[in-house]
Amino acid sequence: MAGPDWNRTGWEWESPDYEPTLPVSEKSNPLTRDIDRASASSIVKMLQACDAQMFQEEAGRSCQRLLSDQVVTTMMEVAKRAELILKDPEDSLVVLSGCGTSGRLAFLLASGFNKELRKVNQSPIYAYIIAGGDRALFSSREAPEDDPQLGVLSLQKVCEGKKRVLFVGISCGFSAPFVAGQLDFCLQHPDVYTPVLIGFNPAHQARDEHMPGCSFTFYSVVQRMQEFATSQKAFVINPVVGPEAISGSSRMKGGSATKILLEVILSAAHAATFSHTAITYKGILQHMRVYETTANKTYAQTEAITALVEAAGQSLRSGRSVCYLGWGSLALLALIDASECHPTFGAAYKDVRGFISGGYRELNNNEGALTLLGPEFGISHEDFLHSFLPSLNEQDTVLLIYTHSDDVSEVLKLARRVREKTPNLHAVYHQSDGDIAASLQDDINKLCPSTLKITWSTPASGCLLHMQWELSTKLVLNAVSTGAYVLKGKIYQNHMIDMQVTNSKLYRRAKRLLQKLSGCPEPRCEEALLKAVYQMDKLPKDITSSDVTTHTGAATNRTQVVPLALVCLLTGCSLTEAKSHLKQQPIIREAVAVIMDMA
Ligand code: F1P
Numbered sequence: 145m146a147g148p149d150w151n152r153t154g155w156e157w158e159s160p161d162y163e164p165t166l167p168v169s170e171k172s173n174p175l176t177r178d179i180d181r182a183s184a185s186s187i188v189k190m191l192q193a194c195d196a197q198m199f200q201e202e203a204g205r206s207c208q209r210l211l212s213d214q215v216v217t218t219m220m221e222v223a224k225r226a227e228l229i230l231k232d233p234e235d236s237l238v239v240l241s242g243c244g245t246s247g248r249l250a251f252l253l254a255s256g257f258n259k260e261l262r263k264v265n266q267s268p269i270y271a272y273i274i275a276g277g278d279r280a281l282f283s284s285r286e287a288p289e290d291d292p293q294l295g296v297l298s299l300q301k302v303c304e305g306k307k308r309v310l311f312v313g314i315s316c317g318f319s320a321p322f323v324a325g326q327l328d329f330c331l332q333h334p335d336v337y338t339p340v341l342i343g344f345n346p347a348h349q350a351r352d353e354h355m356p357g358c359s360f361t362f363y364s365v366v367q368r369m370q371e372f373a374t375s376q377k378a379f380v381i382n383p384v385v386g387p388e389a390i391s392g393s394s395r396m397k398g399g400s401a402t403k404i405l406l407e408v409i410l411s412a413a414h415a416a417t418f419s420h421t422a423i424t425y426k427g428i429l430q431h432m433r434v435y436e437t438t439a440n441k442t443y444a445q446t447e448a449i450t451a452l453v454e455a456a457g458q459s460l461r462s463g464r465s466v467c468y469l470g471w472g473s474l475a476l477l478a479l480i481d482a483s484e485c486h487p488t489f490g491a492a493y494k495d496v497r498g499f500i501s502g503g504y505r506e507l508n509n510n511e512g513a514l515t516l517l518g519p520e521f522g523i524s525h526e527d528f529l530h531s532f533l534p535s536l537n538e539q540d541t542v543l544l545i546y547t548h549s550d551d552v553s554e555v556l557k558l559a560r561r562v563r564e565k566t567p568n569l570h571a572v573y574h575q576s577d578g579d580i581a582a583s584l585q586d587d588i589n590k591l592c593p594s595t596l597k598i599t600w601s602t603p604a605s606g607c608l609l610h611m612q613w614e615l616s617t618k619l620v621l622n623a624v625s626t627g628a629y630v631l632k633g634k635i636y637q638n639h640m641i642d643m644q645v646t647n648s649k650l651y652r653r654a655k656r657l658l659q660k661l662s663g664c665p666e667p668r669c670e671e672a673l674l675k676a677v678y679q680m681d682k683l684p685k686d687i688t689s690s691d692v693t694t695h696t697g698a699a700t701n702r703t704q705v706v707p708l709a710l711v712c713l714l715t716g717c718s719l720t721e722a723k724s725h726l727k728q729q730p731i732i733r734e735a736v737a738v739i740m741d742m743a
Contacts, residue, residue, distance in 0.1 A: 155203075156174045157171050157173065157174060157386065157387050158203075158206050158207075162174075166656075167317060167318070167345040167346075167349035167350075167351075168207070168344065168345050168346070168349065168384045168386065168387060169316055169317040169318075169319075169343075169344055169345050169387070169388070169392065169394055169398065170317065170387075170391065170392050170653065170656075171387040171391065172387060172391040172637070172638050172639065173194055173386065173387040173388060173389055173391070173638060175190055175193050175194055175197075175389070176190045176191075176194060176389045176390070176638040177637055177638055178637070179389065179390075179630055179635060179637075179638050180630060180633070180635045180636055180637055180638070180733050182630070184450045184453040184454040184457060184627060184631065185446065185447075185450040187453060187623075187626075187627045187630055187631075188443075188446050188449050188450050188453060188623055188627065189446065190389060191389050191396075191619075191622070191623050191626065191627070192443040192446070194386065194388070194389040194396075194397065195396075195397060195400070195439050195443070195619060196439070197385060197386035197397070198210055198385040198386070198397055198400065198401055198404075198436075198439070199211065199432075199435075199436040199439070200386070206384075207346045207383075207384040208382070208383050208384070209383045209384060209385070210383045210385060210401060210404070210405075210432060211429065211432055211433075212383060215381060215383045216425055216428050216429055216432075217425070218379050218380070218381050219381065219405065219408060219409050219412075219428050220412070220423055220424075220425060220428055221376060221379060222310075222340050222379050222381070222409050223409045223410070223412040223413045223416070223423045223428070224413075224416075224423055225310050225338055225340075225379075226238060226310055226409065226410060226413035227412075227413040227416045227417055227423065229269060229308065229310055230266075230269065230413055230414065230416075230417040230418075231417055233266070233267065233269045235305070235306055235307040235308065236269060236306060236307065236308040236309070236310075237269055237270075237271055237302070237303055237306045237308075237309050237310075238254075238269055238270050238271070238309075238310045238312070238410075239270075239271045239272070239273060239299065239302055239303065239309055239310070239311045239312065240253055240254050240270065240271070240272050240273070240312045240314065240406065241272065241273035241274075241295070241298075241299065241311070241312065241313050241314065241323060241326055242273075242274065242275075242313065242314035242315060242320070242323060242402075243274070243275040243276075243280075243286070243288070243289035243315065243320045243322050243323065244275075244280070244284070244286065244289065244394075244395070244484075244487070245316075245394060245395040245398065245399045245402075245480070245484060246314035246315060246316060246320075246323075246394075246398075246399070246402060247272070247273065247274025247275055247276075247280060247281070247314075248274065248280075248281055248480045248483070249314070249399055249402050249403055249406075249480075250272040250273065250274060250312075250314060251272045251274060251281055251476075251509065252403070252473065252476055252477070252480070252614075253270070253272075253403065253406050253407065253410070254270035254271060254272035255270075255272075255473075255476075255507070255508060255509075256473060256610075256611075257270050257410050257414070258270050260414060260607060264418050271302045271303075272510075273295075273298050273299065273302060273326075275288040275289045275291075275294070275295065275298075275320070275322040276288040276289075277510075277511060278509050278510055278511035278514060279511075279514055279517055279521070281479075281480075281483070281509060282479055282482075282483045282498075282514070282520065282521060282523065283483055283486070283493070283520060283521070284483065284484075284486045284487035284644060284646070286487060286644065286646040286647040286650060286696075287646055287647055287696060287697065287700065288322060289320045289321065289322045289647050289649070290321050290322070290355055290647045290648050290693060290696070291321065291322055291325070291355075292321045292322060292324055292325025292326075292328070292355060292358050292360075293325060293357075293358075294322060294325070295321070295322035295323060295324070295325035295326040295329075296325045296326060296328075296329045298326075299311070299326045299329060299330075300329075303336070303337075306336065307336060308336060308338075309330075309336055309337045309338070310338050310340065311326065311327075311330050311337050311338065311339045311340065312339075312340045312341075312342060312406065313326050313327050313330075313339060313340070313341050313342070314342045314343070314402055315341075315342075315343050315362070316343055316344050316394035316398030316399070316401075316402065317343065317344070317345060317351070317392075317394055317398070317649065318341075318343040318344075318345045318347075318349065318350035318351060318362055318363075318366060318382070319350070319351040319362055319649050320362070320649075321355045321358065321362065321648075323341075323362075324360065324361070324362045324365045325358070326339075327339050327341060327365050327369060328360055328365050328368075330378075331365070331368055331369070331372060331378065334372070334377050338377065338378065338379075339369065339372075339378045339379075340378070340379040340380075340381065341366065341369050341378075341379070341380045341381070341382070342381050342382070342402060342405055342406070343381075343382050344382060344383065344384055344385050344394070344397070344398050344401060345382060345384065346382065346384065347366050347367070347370060347380065347382060348363075350362045350363040350365075350366040351363060351649070352364070353648065353652075355648070355693075356691055356693060366380065381405060383401070385397045385398070385401045389626065389638065390488070390626060390630075390635060390638055390639070390640055391638055391639050391640070392640070392653055393488055393626070393640065395481075395484045395488065395622065396622050396626070399618065399622075400439075400615060400618060400619065400622075403611075403614070403615060403618070404432065404435045404615070407431075407611050408428055408431045408432055408435075409428075411431065411607065411608070411611075412427060412428060412431070414607075415427075431608075434608065434612065435612075435615055438612045438615050438616055439615070439616075439619060441598060441600070441616070442598065442615075442616040442619050442620060443619070445596055445598060448594060448595070448596035448597075449596065449620055449623050449624070451570070451593075451594040451596075452541075452543065452570055452572075452594065452596065452620070452623075452624045453623060453624055453627035453628060453631070454631075455541045455568060455570060455594070456496075456541050456624050456625070456627070456628035457627060457628040457630075457631030457632060458539070458541070458631075459539055459540055459541040459568070459628070460495060460496075460628045460629065460631070460632040461631065461632050462539045464537070464539040464540045464541075465494055465495060465496070465497060465532075465540045465541075466495065466496045466497075466540070466541045466542075466543070466624070466625070466628060467496075467497050467498075467499070467528070467532060467536075467540060467541070467542045467543070468481070468482060468496070468497070468498040468499065468543050468545055468621065469499050469525065469528060469542060469543065469544050469545065469558060469562075470498065470499065470500055470501070470544075470545035470546065471500070471501045471545070471546040471547070471550035471551070471554075471555070472501070472506070472546075472547070472549075472550055473610070473614055474545050474546065474547065474574075474613060474614060474617045475498065475499070475500035475501060475506075475545060476500060476507065477545075477614060477617050477618050477621060478498040478499075478500070478543075478545050478617070478621055479498035479499075479500060479523060480498075481496070481498065481618070481621040481622060481624075481625055482496040482497055482498035482625070483498070484625075485625055485629070486644070487643065487644045487646070487650075488629075488640055488643065489629040489632075489634045489635075489640060489642060489643075490634065490642030490643060490644065490703060490704065491629070493519075493520040496625055496628075497528075497532065498523065499523055499524060499525050499527060499528040499532075500523055500524065500525070501524075501525050501550075501551075501554065502524065503515075503523055503524025503525075503526070503527070504523070504524070515527075519531060525558060529561065533561065533562070533565060536562065536565040536566050537565065537566055538566045538567060538568055539566075539568070540566055540568060541568050541570065542562050542566065542568065542569045542570070543570050543571070543572055543624070544558070544559060544569070544570070544571045544572065544573075544588070544592070545572045545617060545621075546571075546572075546573060546574075547573070547574040547575065547613055548573075548574070548575040548576065548585075552584045552585065552588070553584055555571075555584075555588060556584050556587050556588050556591075559571075559588050559591045559592070560591065563591045567593065568593070569591055569592050569593070570592050570593065570594045570595065570596070571588055571589070571592045571594075571595040571596065571597070572596045572617065572620055572621075573585070573588075573595060573596065573597045573598075574597075574598050574599075574600060574613040574616065574617070575597065575598075575599050575600070576599065576600045576601065576602045576609060577599060577600075577601055577602055596620065598616060600612055600613070632731070633731030633732055633733040633734055634732055634733070635732075635733060636661070636732065636733050636736050636737075639657055639660075639661075641657065641661075641706050641707055641710070641732050641733075641736065642704060642706065642707055642732050643706055644699070644705075645673070645677065645695075645696060645699040645702075645705050645706065646696050646699055646700055647696050648692045648693070648696060650696070651673075651692050651695060651696050651699075654673055654705070654706050654709075655669050655670055655673060657706065658672060658673060658706065658709055658710055658713060661710055661714075661736070661740075662710060662713040662714055664713050668713065669709070669713065671683065671688075672709040672710075672712050672713045673705070673706070673709045674687060674688070674695060675709065675712065675719060676702075676704075676705045676706070676708040676709040676712070676719065677695055677698050677699045677702060677705055678698055679702075679719060680719075681718050681719055704723075704726060707726055707732050707735065707736070708722045708723065708726065710736060710739075711725055711726065711735070711739055714739045714740065715739055725739075
């Protein structure tokens with residue numbers, strides 16, 4: 145058999161020589177090397193090409209992919225385990241758990257499948273866990289991700305009194321200690337727990353770094369999971385989907401692939417339990433192919449997506465906001481997309497905001513309304529009307545996100561209110577053949593300079609249609625927010641520079657980035673990073689001898705840590721001088737480019 149052709153465009157990352165020390169989830173994608181200098185339409189095309197990598201088939205001796213035989217087979221096995229629980233739910237639970245985006249998707253999926261159960265008069269059996277609790281659903285809280293004990297405690301709490309638990313731990317980068325702790329606990333209690341691990345790196349690339357007070361690493365847990373998997377006491381699903389468009393931004397393909405895998409598995413289990421449709425290899429594969437079509441159909445709207453990226457980019461460049469006003473689970477995807485902008489791009493919470501019709505009532509999350517935690521937790525349309533609408537102007541971009549099955553007259557009502565303040569109003573709208581609320585939609589179209597409308601053919605199950613809408617919306621919103629921040633100049637090449645350094649994974653990523661961009665040795669980069677974290681030009685010994693957890697704790701609420709460190713490294717200037725440099729040139733890409741030229 146001929147070996148893989150590494151030189152094919154976009155495939156170099158599969159070569160063993162391409163960024164060999166990095167796992168796939170952290171590598172930089174050759175397709176987006178110049179995304180920071182691209183136009184809105186090129187950005188969208190690059191994102192399309194990156195997303196298409198999710199569905200590429202295994203080539204030669206490369207790693208397993210989404211549609212690989214081994215992946216599909218393991219999905220069938222996990223679906224059968226879920227079916228057993230659905231058929232005999234007494235004292236049983238399916239738990240979905242993760243950190244950041246992975247935890248948010250755990251919430252979305254657990255809520256969605258519990259709703260499906262309610263429709264057939266069954267009690268809910270899905271529970272979700274997100275590191276940092278419900279406030280992490282809508283704000284960035286990376287520190288708890290480093291805590292394996294916390295992971296175990298939250299798992300024990302959710303599973304109290306249960307006799308059989310199918311536990312799904314999600315960590316796109318095979319890296320979160322919170323999830324490793326939970327998997328380790330499951331492996332120690334096989335009488336109750338069957339652990340499933342989902343992530344997007346080959347097993348040997350799992351993170352092998354000890355957390356303080358912890359005897360195992362993610363890597364060692366994956367090894368044990370693989371041993372247990374030989375007797376089906378554990379399952380590992382780890383197709384690679386290619387490096388992210390923005391290096392390490394696992395909210396994008398990692399999140400989409402998580403959603404695809406779990407929806408296919410759990411839908412198959414539901415169909416087997418409630419409609420007597422056997423779980424088959426062919427059925428699983430067909431469902432996966434539906435998502436490929438969904439992505440293609442979405443990106444066929446390149447022009448409309450480009451218009452949204454341009455509008456959103458313009459708003460962010462003028463220091464104004466992008467606001468998502470959504471209905472149903474599409475609104476939850478909008479809330480998720482908005483909440484990810486802070487850790488990914490160093491955004492202020494007001495930059496990109498999401499609002500959901502019905503607020504916390506619609507979400508039905510574990511901890512109920514979080515409104516009292518602060519203004520960023522006001523997520524209902526009423527919150528939008530009270531706190532956002534009064535100051536809205538034509539430089540803000542507003543997106544209406546809905547489907548024909550939502551209350552379109554409500555959409556029109558809100559559109560009219562927004563239109564009184566700004567003409568910069570756009571619609572992202574899904575409909576299926578034959579279900580067109582034509583006159584209301586015409587009225588909405590008249591209020592919007594651009595409408596992204598996708599018409600889907602009605603599949604056998606309404607649930608499948610909904611999942612297609614959701615993935616499609618996720619791809620569009622990820623493109624809008626990522627594209628807008630690229631246009632704002634927050635990305636250098638394809639790296640997030642103005643990132644948060646609030647857990648050990650992000651700390652290591654920041655150090656690596658500084659090394660790559662400055663060419664300085666690791667100890668100097670770490671020193672510069674710490675100076676920026678602690679805002680000191682000279683570091684006392686008690687700081688340099690502290691551990692990473694102390695540093696990441698100190699980095700909470702700090703801004704521009706990595707850009708400051710980079711300016712200091714490249715110019716040898718003080719922190720105060722670096723700050724003033726960044727003040728004069730707030731576009732990080734330009735600031736870095738100027739200094740790189742000077743260096
Ligand atoms: C979890 C995660 C990401 C987030 C950021 C920090 O990653 O919270 O969702 O975007 O990178 O880590 P993982 O455990 O799913 O790899």
